Amino acid sequence: MLEWLLGHHQTERVAKGGLCAEAAVLLLGMVSSLTSQIPAEGEDSWQTGFIQNILHFVHLVYQRYPQDPLWSSSPFLQALALAAFPSGPPQPPARKDVWDLVQLLLMGMMLLDWRDKSWHPLELMLEV
Secondary structure, three states, X not given: XXXXXXXXXXXXXXXXXXXXXHHHXXXXXXXXXXXXXXXXXXXXXXXXXHHHHHHHHHHHHHHHOOOOHHHHOHHHHHHHHHHHOOOOOOOHHHHHHHHHHHHHHHHHHHHOOHHHOOOOHHHHHHHO
């Protein structure tokens, strides 16, 4: 369903207006909140599955629009850090999924031509 949605929308509008930072922050906030609600034996809980679906969607959007300024914006990076380090007891399966997304984003940023940007990839890593 998510793949279909991403394949059947007007890419020109996204390229012109950019991705919605508020929506991305909201999705990562949901990940952070749900991570703290996973039961101790909850590797197969609905929360874990929902977190994986959200992160998969963010990953698909990133693959579609890797050059969008959203990925290096402070609000997005702060929400990503909160998702990676949620309050409460650590939940390894959920955290692994978040760290996989962090790794993907950082690798993508390192591959970009950053000489024309106002930020350096190392600054981005420190922001996260």
